[in-house]
Amino acid sequence: MATLLEHALDRRNFAFIFMMMTACRPAFASEIDDYAQHRAALIEEITADVRATASYLGRRALDPRVLAALGEVPRHEYVPPRERFRAYRNQPLPIGHGQTISQPYMVAVMTDLLDPQSDDRVLEVGTGSGYQAAVLAELVKEVYTIEIIEPLGRAAEQRLQALGYTNVTTRIGDGYYGWSDKGPYDSIVVTAAASHIPPPLLEQLKPGGRMIIPVGSHFLTQHLVLITKNRDGTLQTRQLLPVRFVPLTGKHD
């Protein structure tokens, strides 16, 4: 029964998205089919790409639910119209205001490292286009997301509402102090560049919770920092290269 209901909801979602799109500009069903096809191809590509990396990141394989979530979220809705033609390429894209939407591969890896569970509550600092929040919303119970750049935050809020994400709450403002009245959180994503990790965010992490921080420039994520809060409240940090790469060529005896 549940699956039937879900199915119905999905269909309604789809119809709703379709209506939104036609309201904004003339669109053709074939175009939407194209997007769906491209999205499927992208997911296939990422699946192949992460297979090797997953074990390197200390995981057996990437959670299929994460890939399924990526397959659900229409990335072309999160990029400016002029970038839509390449929305399903595995690359970061500019979204205006000096910000970018991450490379889907990187979104997959980061989301997977958070180990999202269906009853999780997640905080995101740096909403950007809202894409990462949407991917998380497919997987967890509640997503709270804060954006410091007002026009970006407003656009993301409208977009997420229009796409029917009722479990994402957005806010415009300074992410340094997190969102304490909604916390603590099972995971926190800090995508906004910060010179250091704000101590209040660490406090809002549940014991056993995880925080992920991509380090690098807007178009090139150099590495990921994964912080885990142990049951006793102590922190452990892992620095991860999101690629299977060993810096030494040979083994020496």
Added chain:
Amino acid sequence: MIDACMDPTSSEGERLPIITIALVSAAALAYEVLLMRLFSIVQWHHFAYMVISLALLGYGVSGSFVSLTQQWLLARYTSAFCANLGLFGLTSVASYLLVQQVPFNPETVLWDWHESLRLLLIYLLLAVPFFFAANAIALTFIRFRGQIAHAYAADLLGAGLGSLSVIGLLTLVLPLSALGLVGALGLMSLLVSTWELRLARRALWSVLTVAVASALVLVTQQARLELSPYKELSQLLRIAGTDLVTEISSPLGLLSVVESKQIPLRHAPGLSLMAHHEPPAQVAVFSDGGGMTVINDGNAEPASYHHLDQITWALPYHLFSPQKVLVLGAGGGTEVLQARLQGVAEIDAVEINPQLIELVRGRYGEFSGHLYDQPGVHLHAVEARGFVATGAKRYDLIQLPLLDSFATSSAGLYALNESYLYTVEALTTFLDHLTPGGYLAISRWINLPPRDALKLFATAVAALEQTGVADPGRHLILIRGWQTSTLMVKNGAVTPEEVEAVRQFAAARAFDVSWFPGIREQETNRYNLLDEAHYYRAARALLGPDRRWYLVEYKFNLTPATDAKPYFFQFFKWETLPEILALRTRGGMPLLEWGYLVLVATLLQALFVSVVLILLPLVVLKRRAAQQNATHKRRVLVYFTAIGLAFLFIEIGFIQRFILFLHHPLYATAAVLTGFLVFAGLGSAYARHLAQVDRHRVGVGVAVLGIALVSVIYLFLLGPLFAHLMAWPIAAKITVTLLLILPLAFCMGMPFPLALDLLGRDAPSLIAWAWGVNGCASVISAVLATLLAIQFGVHTVILAALALYLLAALSLPHRGLHRANQLRH
């Protein structure tokens, strides 16, 4: 304006427009330097380098263009000359303003090659002004081929003055206003030409030119610099409540000061995860839109400074109580504040940009708690290495904090920048200035896989060995947080008490220890977990018999930088490239050290365009008439390519040596560039006499011999000489530098005009082509010299130049060879 020029009063009594040539050369060179500045501000330095190199191919395009159209253009020389001058002035400003409208971000090319079409558009737009300036000069060479040496001398002297004047301009006005003034200078050359060429109605056209020039200046006053939205400054200004309160320009960089009214800046890179306090209020200062440094509120609650004890470079203060501290790269003063809070009695702080010091003292004097005027704090507006090398004072602690921003550092964008702060010789100098038991502390950003910290470790080991330390491992401490690392080098052996203090300091802040004497692997890699203990293992390997093996096997270049190869940030290895390219879409893209690859890409593009530009006139001209035989053309090609390459090889090679002597990059570049151009101009003027008595071959022979002799002497002499004169005052050092450049540059000024003069007599139709060949070779030369210096060192660049000059001497086109061939046919 073009019409004004259509009325040459006389073609016979025409004088060589020597002042015009000097002015247009001055404006073109000033424009080139200014473009470099503008692009470093709105984009990034490495990218600026590529764009301007490619734009300079405008000279090559001009050579081909004039080759093909010379008959038509020469028939109306005056109009063509004036038109090109006017167009140069106008397009110098217009091109840049148009380029600002092309949205381009270098990183996106890595993801999508289509983006390179925008890059192409930028090249094309910026090449236009250089094309017009070069046309004017090339046409003059042909028109006045009897006085080529004279014209070339004016060209070089003008360029020399241009390089000086742009430095003056950048001190007085903001970069965009300087652009307007340089455009106006270009138009002034048009004004002067109307008088030099005695045009009709010149008074009227002078007034018009002045009016247009004023308009250019006004336009740039109104225009705004469009920074890339991804630059640090643009990013901060997006945040509500931030305010760009002032901008201060100097040739050292454009300082932009940002205050944030609503949301505090909270700049504390490398902060421990254990820290709980927020930094005090801060004001941000950006240099060229990046490299943010902060001025801290000096009157805040003591707890606000807690963060200064929670970073990796707080470690020295936990090992001992230094009384004399030297901060290299003081910036907004964070490390000076840190030292004061630790109770240091005597602090020397070096900051290269005097305007930044003035900012902390003046406008933010009260805010900073008069930090730079506190008793015991001494500020020095000089270059860091030079300050240490020329001083006699010794310090308990020399702090070299994070000097660059993470974004540029992590992407390998500094690969092309010489840095004399992180070479083996630099570290040796620093160690020489430590009191017994004193420490040198150098902090770097963490990157993954590890690069900076490991190369620095290798450099410190080499420096310690050079100072005669038998067991370098006993003098070193390396710790790392999640974001930064600090390496400490002791003048003496690290004691067990100090080791214990390191352990406690690190554990309390969740920093990892990676090296100290007696360390065990189990102690390392505990808080910021890497897949293995890379830092510890690298340190162990670099200290032991495995060093050579490790340097070969590591996939990035960790070989210590030296003064002869001062490229600390060059981590690229060709062997690793295929693997990284294969991992491109799987998160491997950031592993590309693309600062170096940009340089290679620049060379390839320049080579491709050059070949097309050089061959094009040959193919077309061949169809028109077989005027010159193939041997002759081949000799012309080889000769002008060789001297075009060699001139800049020598110049770039020696600039590096002189930077080390003069230390201040600004003084060094200004003195060396101006010196080379002006003295080469004198050489060219002298060559005119040789040409008049038909002694071209002798002239070239003597010049090449002179260059070879002086260069070889300098290769051996400069090191000891500079060491001896290091402590002299800067004015005396500049004089010595100029005297040393004089004989070398004088000889270097001769081969080009002598050979052009020969062509003027035998094959004037080849003059423009030779000019184009030389233009292309110069562009390739600048890029190739840097690549060679990175790979083989500066000496190799100079030796290669000598070989090229020799090749040139051997391939100088024979006098009369061409005529004899014509007769035979």
